[in-house]
Amino acid sequence: MKDTLMVYYSLNGNTAFVAEELMKHIDMDVERLKVRNEPKASGFGKFLAGGAAALRGTDPGLWPVNADPREYYEIVIAFPVWAGTYPPAVGAFLKQKPFRGKNVYLIGCSASGNAEGAFSKLTDALSGNTVVGTLSLRNPAKHREEAAEEIRVFASRRH
Template sequence: MNKTVVIYYSFEGNSEFVAENIAKLMSADVEKLQVKNEPPKKGLGKFLHGGKAALLKDDPGLFPLQVDLTAYDTVVMVYPVWAGTFPPAIQEFLKQYPFEGKKLCIVANSASGAAQKSIDQMKEILKNNTFCGSLSLQNPKRNEEKVLGQIREFVERLK
């Protein structure tokens, strides 16, 4: 068995672009985390509501996962950085679907490119897995060609 699943959350499409391309290159299954409560799409409220929810670890009302994680030996986590950490959808996923003994890759997307803190936090929470590598991508949808190159290199290194 060498099956890979890409689990991701995306609020504005960047992590979706990244996750779908990684899944294609790795011939992996892919699942988008869906939640009931999200910040407003526009204005300052987006950052205030979203940032606060991430820091306070609010439960966003995660819909049940469709894939069965026990069927996979590699999990690739893809998410946007919110207030320096990962968004509530990812926090809630880690709480409800803890997994161990798998190969773990982490891909963080952000506006600043500063994602290491969130990657370290996730590694700590998922420490009972074998860490395979991480990738930090800056504004993927504004830099599609560059990011596709970074993704290709990352997937090659995992082989």
């Protein structure tokens, strides 16, 4: 059994920044989720289109994921909060590569700093696994030093 797999989705780079930072502290395999159908509009239109897709659980056309989460002891899932929940890419990942019996960490990036609703919905979708830790970050790419420190502390408190 391998140690840690991090799977993340990022539309605007905040969650990608988290992945880069976390890799400095944790020796893990990392895979970025890529989808065919991202909200095309810009500004508020993107917000509405992506938010509606997240609420409906629309299939985003996830590209095949290479990693097999069943081979790992623990899984880190990092994502942007969309309309108070996790984005379609994460839901599609759970369908494409179902797993059970894992320790799971959730990292949510949001504009508000409140990822609790998304954590609770994703915890429901992860039934059969144990969510052992969460980290909520407010647009981390906008204040990198502070966010990097939060990520470092999160990594050091693992287990």
